[in-house]
Amino acid sequence: MLNFSAHAKRKILFVTGTRADYGKLEPLAIEAADAGFPVTFFVTGMHMMAKYGLTKTEIHRNSHRFKIVEYINQRDGDPQDIVAAKTIIGFSDFLKEMRPDLVVIHGDRVEALACALVSAMNYILCAHIEGGEVSGTIDEIFRHCNTKLSSIHLVSSKVARERVLRLGETTESVEIIGSPELDIHAQSSGVSLPEVLNRYEIASDDYGIVIFHPVTSEVDTIRDQVQSVFSVLKESGRYFVLIMPNNDPGSKEIIEEIETLPRNQFRVLPSMRFHYFSELLRNAKLMLGNSSSGVREAPYLGIPSMTLGTRQANRSTAKAVFTASCFDRAAISSFVAGEWGKRYDRDNSFGEGLATKKFRELLLSPRFWERPRQKYFADV
Secondary structure, eight states: OOOHHHHHTOOOOEEEEEEEHHHHHHHHHHHHHHOOEEEEEEOOOGGGGOOOOOOOOHHHHTTTEEEEOOOOOOOOOOHHHHHHHHHHHHHHHHHHHHHSSSSEETOOOOHHHHHHHHHHTOOOOEEESSOOOOHHHHHHHHHHHHHHHEEEEESHHHHHHHHHHHHHHHHHEEEEOOTTHHHTTTTTOOSSSHHHHTTOOOHHHEEEEEEEEOGGGGGGGGGHHHHHHHHHHHHHHEEEEEEEOOOOOTHHHHHHHHHSSSSTTEEEOOOOOOOHHHHHHTTOOEEEEEEEGGTTTHHHHHHOOEESTTTTTOOOOOTEEEEEEOOOOOHHHHHHHHTTTOOOOOOTTTOOOHHHHHHHHTOOOOOTTTOOOOOOOOOO
């Protein structure tokens, strides 16, 4: 095992572009910092946009643990190819200045793709969190590209590991650690439900959660999709906490429809602090939409969840997760009426809340840092 003086010189750079990926990267970064590694966050994307809650402020709460570098990579409405190009330019400049020993990216966002590409071109180790998973839309393409650009794969399940191996990655490059955000859900949130309701001005403790993101390949029908879903929810008479979508193409249409919803039935929030969201979710009557929270975190907590449309297609087989087309009004209505307030056994498909412990063990292993920088395709 490395001693403190040896590993303290290893600089780790985490990349975050959204509130969702920060919720997964934060526990890993805290663990790395507590183990003595110098940690820096490259903060960009939605974090820098007031329209989406200016969530960079959440990261700055850890400024005593991390160095934080901010970079504005887009204007509202920029297409993803332009966002990627701007991110490559900014990240390349910073990478050459910092020269980290390890870059850590997450998932399937365009910022992660841009930073993985820059890391690969500069032969800097890049660890990819939660690769090897399937979903709908262009997200899946980005995720698998990130796998091929990265040298280290920290996946959430055995199934994900097998997919990464089928992409030609070596067995020694893949480690199953689970989904990092489950580490937070596995513990007490540290806040009470009344505190959450008061802070976010949520009018009832009898609520469901709705998160609906745009599907980039379905922009032409996205307005019709949300109109169909929201009309069923309005007719249900139930109270919902609705968290704003991400900034992918199609978000404008979703936001315009959200603005028409009755505020006495829908509490609309641009974002939430992760620990507060954790408490909100564990006390929700149900969840629906197309966020990954509905296929990972909700079933882990035993909360019934309905995945709508194609964005999370084929991603979960948990008993607590239901699926429907956005236009299947009968199925959506039946789910809300029949599953409201039910609870299911915990589903551990995406981990058991031990990701940070496993991540620390990897960082403290000499083998982790001795990987070759040149990759080769591993034939099965």
